[in-house]
Amino acid sequence: MSEIDTIKKRMEALEILIKETRDRLPAHSTKPPVMMELLDYEDEYEALTKQLGAIKSKG
Known part of the structure; x- marks a missing residue:
């Protein structure tokens, strides 16, 4: 399974x-x-959204 x-x-x-x-x-x-x-859940969700955006912008 990929990171995304x-x-x-x-x-x-x-x-x-x-x-x-x-x-x-x-x-x-x-x-x-x-x-x-x-x-806490909302903060984690926001962090993952940013992380996903960063991964997609690299690719």
Whole structure:
């Protein structure tokens, strides 16, 4: 499996995790641990997006 395929697969998994985590957020009084989890997933997704863009621009 190529690096691009690995990144894309992880991004797909993160999309699911982000959606599931957002669904767990209450409408009011957001719980800090859940919010931190969501932010971690979103940060990782953003980093992978940048990494994927860098790989594609080299090729």
